[in-house]
Amino acid sequence: MVASLAVGGVFLLVMIAASVRAAIVLPADARIALHFGSVERCYRVPKRAGLVIWPAAGAAALGVLGGIAASSLASDWVPGVRDVLVPAALCVLLGFQAGALVMAARAGGDAVNGDAGQGGGPYHLEGPLTGGTVSGTVRTGRPHEDRQQPGQGDAGPASR
Numbered sequence: 001m002v003a004s005l006a007v008g009g010v011f012l013l014v015m016i017a018a019s020v021r022a023a024i025v026l027p028a029d030a031r032i033a034l035h036f037g038s039v040e041r042c043y044r045v046p047k048r049a050g051l052v053i054w055p056a057a058g059a060a061a062l063g064v065l066g067g068i069a070a071s072s073l074a075s076d077w078v079p080g081v082r083d084v085l086v087p088a089a090l091c092v093l094l095g096f097q098a099g100a101l102v103m104a105a106r107a108g109g110d111a112v113n114g115d116a117g118q119g120g121g122p123y124h125l126e127g128p129l130t131g132g133t134v135s136g137t138v139r140t141g142r143p144h145e146d147r148q149q150p151g152q153g154d155a156g157p158a159s160r
Helices: 004-026 047-070 078-108
Strands: 030-037 042-044
Touching: 004 047, 004 078, 030 047, 030 078, 042 047, 047 078
Parallel strands: none
Antiparallel strands: 030 042
16 A cells, blocks of 8 residues: 555656646647546646646545545455555546647647647648548538438337
């Protein structure tokens, strides 16, 4: 259990060091991504707030999960789960922080999904995948296939 908290503490120190380095390297107008589960829930916050929020989330995870793993709540858990829970959670948070910092370094100050106009952000496509132009996309190939086809649907087991 002590080794688990020590490794979690090392991950927290790496998160703090990454924020300190990003504070020096990133431009002043950089925006840091905060992920809440998906691309649709990815918000960009100012540099200073983002560089504080990620290590604070790591410290909160270390405190909460370390407290749960060391408490009587986890007394019936498999010892391996108690030993791996804190480092695994902090490793995931460190990975998300590193991704957010890399995305901030590449994007400069652009939007996440590429709707920032000229800059476009990291997910910007130069042209549509269909071969047309951006303003008047020519639909080629097969139409969208989400319609029901004959023989499918809720006709019941007798028609199948």
